[in-house]
Amino acid sequence: MVFAAVLAGGSGSRMGNKEKPKQYLNLAGTPILIHTLEKFYINNHLEKILVLCPEEWLEYTKDLVKKYIGKTDRVLVIEGGSTRNETIMNAICWLEEQYELTEEDIIVTHDSVRPFVTYRIIEENIKFAKKYGACDTVIPATDTIVESEDRQNISNIPKRSRMYQGQTPQTFQIKKLKRLYDALSEKEKELLTDAAKIFVVQGEKVCLAEGEVSNIKITYPYDLRVAESLIQTGHSEE
Numbered sequence: 001m002v003f004a005a006v007l008a009g010g011s012g013s014r015m016g017n018k019e020k021p022k023q024y025l026n027l028a029g030t031p032i033l034i035h036t037l038e039k040f041y042i043n044n045h046l047e048k049i050l051v052l053c054p055e056e057w058l059e060y061t062k063d064l065v066k067k068y069i070g071k072t073d074r075v076l077v078i079e080g081g082s083t084r085n086e087t088i089m090n091a092i093c094w095l096e097e098q099y100e101l102t103e104e105d106i107i108v109t110h111d112s113v114r115p116f117v118t119y120r121i122i123e124e125n126i127k128f129a130k131k132y133g134a135c136d137t138v139i140p141a142t143d144t145i146v147e148s149e150d151r152q153n154i155s156n157i158p159k160r161s162r163m164y165q166g167q168t169p170q171t172f173q174i175k176k177l178k179r180l181y182d183a184l185s186e187k188e189k190e191l192l193t194d195a196a197k198i199f200v201v202q203g204e205k206v207c208l209a210e211g212e213v214s215n216i217k218i219t220y221p222y223d224l225r226v227a228e229s230l231i232q233t234g235h236s237e238e
Helices: 030-040 055-066 084-099 119-132 174-182 186-191 195-202 221-232
Strands: 001-008 048-053 075-079 108-109 134-140 163-173 205-212
Touching: 001 030, 001 084, 030 048, 030 055, 030 108, 030 119, 048 055, 048 084, 055 075, 075 084, 084 108, 084 174, 108 119, 108 174, 119 134, 119 163, 119 205, 134 195, 163 174, 163 195, 163 205, 174 195
Parallel strands: 001 048, 001 108, 048 075, 134 205
Antiparallel strands: 108 163, 134 163
């Protein structure tokens, strides 16, 4: 079986909006979260779509789903964790309670504020994760990447042809992801900012799926303006 986890735990502090997290801001009259959720809802390969959000936004999120998606048992809103990876683990724990998971079962994890993810990207994530165990969506880096260990001086300039910008979805075989995460020390878990790194730090391969330049993450007010432009030019339908 294939499941999706839409990660809606961000506070939106960088957006500068104190009233509500960025995933609930409107994009062309509809909450960003709903735009994203709809991209997964139309994919019939997904058994269940979990939306993970802060506890204080649970009822609000459920009301949004009911309003825009309708009454459905394919979408479930549950509480996320204090970090990205804890949120993903909350999703896995819920799935373990509800299903007898096998080694072949897959979870597609995605940022709630990437509303322009395409059907192709989701399908390729599922295909590659089934075949290789883990998949990350990326696009080639267009700018030179500069590394600075002290944040003042250049310590390294990696070869650009080897550099990629990470996006989401990130997709994994559920039981393998859980095993690798549980094998980490608490200190290692604290340093993780990315689910794919759970595999990488333990020497496991992560396949690359080709993303899209338009698959942007709405983080700052500028991103919201770009997203509005993408909606107007029809990118939301891809």
